[in-house]
Amino acid sequence: MKISTKLIGLSLGSVVVVAGLAITLVGELRTLSSGYNDLLHGAVRQAEAARVTQVDFKKQVQEWKDILLRGHNPADLAKYTGQFHEQESKVKAEAQALAGAVEDPATKQLLVDFLAADDTLSRKYEAAYTAYVNGKFDFKAADTLVRGQDRPPTDLFDKVVAQLAAQVDGKVAAQEAEAIRQRNTALLVAGGLLLLVSVLGFVVVNGVITRLGRLKAVSDRLAKAEVDGLSIDISGNDEVGEFGQSLKGVAAAIEELLIVVAH
Amino acid sequence: MGLQLKNRYEEVGRELGSLARMKLAMLTKISSAQASELPDSAANMKLIDDAIAQLRKQK
Numbered sequence: 001m002k003i004s005t006k007l008i009g010l011s012l013g014s015v016v017v018v019a020g021l022a023i024t025l026v027g028e029l030r031t032l033s034s035g036y037n038d039l040l041h042g043a044v045r046q047a048e049a050a051r052v053t054q055v056d057f058k059k060q061v062q063e064w065k066d067i068l069l070r071g072h073n074p075a076d077l078a079k080y081t082g083q084f085h086e087q088e089s090k091v092k093a094e095a096q097a098l099a100g101a102v103e104d105p106a107t108k109q110l111l112v113d114f115l116a117a118d119d120t121l122s123r124k125y126e127a128a129y130t131a132y133v134n135g136k137f138d139f140k141a142a143d144t145l146v147r148g149q150d151r152p153p154t155d156l157f158d159k160v161v162a163q164l165a166a167q168v169d170g171k172v173a174a175q176e177a178e179a180i181r182q183r184n185t186a187l188l189v190a191g192g193l194l195l196l197v198s199v200l201g202f203v204v205v206n207g208v209i210t211r212l213g214r215l216k217a218v219s220d221r222l223a224k225a226e227v228d229g230l231s232i233d234i235s236g237n238d239e240v241g242e243f244g245q246s247l248k249g250v251a252a253a254i255e256e257l258l259i260v261v262a263h
Numbered sequence: 264m265g266l267q268l269k270n271r272y273e274e275v276g277r278e279l280g281s282l283a284r285m286k287l288a289m290l291t292k293i294s295s296a297q298a299s300e301l302p303d304s305a306a307n308m309k310l311i312d313d314a315i316a317q318l319r320k321q322k
Contacts, residue, residue, distance in 0.1 A: 249289040249290065250289065251292075252288035252289060252291070252292050252297065253285045253286070253288045253289035253294075255294035255297070256272075256284050256287070256288035256294045256295060259294065259295055259296060260281045
């Protein structure tokens with residue numbers, strides 16, 4: 001194979017290797033980016049929604065306490081009752097939406113249990129509210145009916161938040177591990193290909209340089225007309241091989257000239 | 264070994280001159296000294312004869 005063909009092949013091979021690496025890296029980056037997008041739009045968003053619902057549930061309980069503390073004033077009673085029901089509806093809607101979105105069966109079951117506990121709590125709040133209004137705003141009597149009743153749904157939802165946070169942590173760790181794996185694979189493949197191209201380049205260049213060195217040695221002897229015992233062992237179908245064949249002819253001609261002159 | 268080959272060089276020298284002997288060596292990449300050590304094989308004879316024919320054409 002001609003040296004020019006080898007060098008062009010090596011150059012084209014390098015370009016193909018670099019282009020292939022670039023395409024592979026872009027593909028890996030897309031996969032990684034897609035993984036993070038899924039994480040952000042899935043687990044992270046659900047964990048954030050759960051924290052919002054957790055806060056809304058605490059606000060609902062606070063609105064109930066505002067009813068008991070300030071409900072003796074008709075205007076305040078109407079205001080805080082409205083706000084309480086608003087928070088109550090919001091919490092139920094958010095918890096139902098979350099229960100429909102989460103995939104983990106254990107978390108889904110916790111949300112179902114929370115919704116059931118929240119329904120029970122709502123009925124108890126309703127009964128306590130009726131007792132409060134009918135009992136001339138006796139907040140102590142009303143509070144007795146619901147004291148500590150918000151604890152079960154609170155505990156259930158705290159577990160939901162904790163589980164979703166743990167799931168996010170797990171998925172982030174898995175995503176980071178995947179990113180590291182892809183980085184290592186890319187480094188390994190890139191290093192391997194670089195090594196391959198370097199070795200091929202070295203073999204080609206070293207072969208040419210070695211044979212050129214032998215040609216120079218022959219040329220130096222021919223320049224001094226030292227043809228006795230001159231061996232030109234340079235083969236190959238490339239430019240160096242062709243040059244070696246030409247030198248053989250020159251060497252033979254010089255030798256013949258010396259023979260003719262000697263006779 | 265190579266007697267016929269070597270004789271070809273002598274013939275060329277007589278017929279075409281010393282320069283033609285040099286040209287024959289250059290074309291075949293074989294000097295008369297080397298030719299005397301090579302076998303008179305059909306391939307070697309053809310190589311020499313083809314070169315001689317070329318030299319005759321150039322004359």
